[in-house]
Each structure stands twice: as structure tokens, then as C-alpha cells.
Amino acid sequence: MKTDVLVFAAHPDDAELNIGGTIASLVKQGKKVGIVDLTQGEMGTRGTIQTRKKEAELASGILGINYRSNLYLGDSLLHNSRENQLKVIREVRKLTPSICITGAPHDRHPDHGKATQLVLDSLFYSGLAKIETSDEHGAMQQSWRPYHILHYMQDQPFDPDFINDISSFWEIKKAAIEAYKTQLNVAEPGEEAETYISTPRFFKQLEARARYFGHLGGFEFGEPLKYYNGPMGVKDLDFLFKNSPIK
Numbered sequence: 001m002k003t004d005v006l007v008f009a010a011h012p013d014d015a016e017l018n019i020g021g022t023i024a025s026l027v028k029q030g031k032k033v034g035i036v037d038l039t040q041g042e043m044g045t046r047g048t049i050q051t052r053k054k055e056a057e058l059a060s061g062i063l064g065i066n067y068r069s070n071l072y073l074g075d076s077l078l079h080n081s082r083e084n085q086l087k088v089i090r091e092v093r094k095l096t097p098s099i100c101i102t103g104a105p106h107d108r109h110p111d112h113g114k115a116t117q118l119v120l121d122s123l124f125y126s127g128l129a130k131i132e133t134s135d136e137h138g139a140m141q142q143s144w145r146p147y148h149i150l151h152y153m154q155d156q157p158f159d160p161d162f163i164n165d166i167s168s169f170w171e172i173k174k175a176a177i178e179a180y181k182t183q184l185n186v187a188e189p190g191e192e193a194e195t196y197i198s199t200p201r202f203f204k205q206l207e208a209r210a211r212y213f214g215h216l217g218g219f220e221f222g223e224p225l226k227y228y229n230g231p232m233g234v235k236d237l238d239f240l241f242k243n244s245p246i247k
């Protein structure tokens with residue numbers, strides 16, 4: 001199995017919330033995109049493991065991704081241990097992505113920063129041949145390290161290195177987010193308590209951010225990204241001729 005782009009998320013819904021438009025745009029371009037959730041989000045105030053799993057499956061179909069897995073590393077229990085690193089490494093070596101996209105370096109939710117550092121360390125170690133792993137059939141895996149690593153923005157803003165135009169994919173992103181009916185944009189909370197992200201107010205803020213960064217990039221909607229260990233080197237400037245933002 002091969003993916004072109006592999007997205008890592010601490011919890012199911014993190015990818016949809018923060019990079020869903022970019023995922024949808026990559027799929028439209030014919031890229032094979034996968035998501036690896038590190039936990040089941042089992043400590044969330046709303047919903048259950050079972051409902052979250054069904055919601056993630058629905059969102060995956062909306063985005064059109066070709067792969068999704070969960071490493072079950074424990075919501076609120078994420079540790080940057082060798083055991084957990086090896087689980088990430090096995091996924092990377094199995095899928096051999098050219099690009100990996102992971103969460104913000106630091107964020108409001110402690111799991112987000114911890115997940116990002118775990119992923120970054122694992123991506124580096126995945127390129128070391130002397131760290132041996134085997135696949136689910138017992139076959140030895142070859143070392144692999146992605147060519148590019150990007151950060152998506154989460155709750156806390158950062159200065160992006162570039163902004164991806166998701167104007168044509170906002171409705172897909174919105175539908176993928178709304179697949180998490182227990183977690184996001186919940187007009188009637190019912191018997192479960194409201195959370196920081198469950199209210200329509202949070203969803204409006206999310207749209208406002210996409211419009212704001214879209215404005216900065218010269219688009220209607222945009223998703224900000226930071227290049228890990230930048231600056232990014234390019235061999236030519238052809239990509240500039242493919243963009244005509246309104247500024």
C-alpha cells in the first residue's frame with residue numbers, strides 16, 4: 001500500500017478541523033491521502049468510542065481518502081516512548097508517503113503538542129535502517145523518511161509559511177466536520193455537556209479563520225501551513241506561475 005500524503009492527528013476530527021480542505025484538494029488532484037489517528041478521543045466529554053469511530057468513517061468517505069488507521073495510544077496518555085514511536089514508524093514504512101502533515105508544535109490541548117513531537121521524532125527514526133520493524137505479516141520493513149513535513153494550525157495561531165487555497169473545497173471540509181455530530185457544531189447539546197469546540201459559535205470562528213487566512217493568501221478560504229525545519233528549498237519557480245491570488 002502506498003500513500004502520497006499521510007496526515008497525523010492526535011484525535012479523530014483533528015485532521016478534518018484543521019486540514020480537511022487541503023486533504024480534499026489533494027484527493028481531487030489524484031493524490032492518495034491517508035490519515036493516522038493516534039487515539040480514539042476516548043476522553044472527550046461528548047460521544048463514545050463507538051460513535052467517534054462511525055463519525056470518522058463517515059468523514060473519511062466525504063473527504064475521499066484511501067486509508068485511515070488508529071494507533072490506540074491513549075487519549076490524554078500520549079507518551080513519546082520507543083514503543084509508541086515504533087507504531088508510528090510501522091505506518092510510515094508501510095505507506096511510504098512523500099509528504100507528512102502533522103499538528104501544531106504547541107497548542108491549547110496538551111495532546112496536540114505531545115502528538116506532534118512523537119510524530120516528528122518517529123519520522124526521523126523511520127529513516128534509520130538499524131531501527132528494525134516488521135509488518136503485520138512478519139516481513140521486515142525498509143527504512144523510509146518523507147521528503148517534506150508540514151504543520152497544520154490548530155487552536156493557537158502561528159505565522160504560516162504558506163496558505164493553501166481551499167475555496168473550492170470549503171463545503172467538503174464543512175461536511176466532513178459536521179460528520180462528527182456529537183463533537184462539532186452541535187445546536188442542541190442534549191444531555192451531554194457543551195464543550196469548547198461543540199458549539200455553533202466555535203464553528204463560526206473556524207469559518208472566520210479560514211476566511212481570514214484565505215484573505216491573506218488572496219483567496220476566499222485558506223488553510224495555513226508551516227514547513228518543518230524550514231526554509232523550504234525549491235529547484236525552480238514554476239509553482240509561482242500556477243497561482244494568481246487576488247491581492
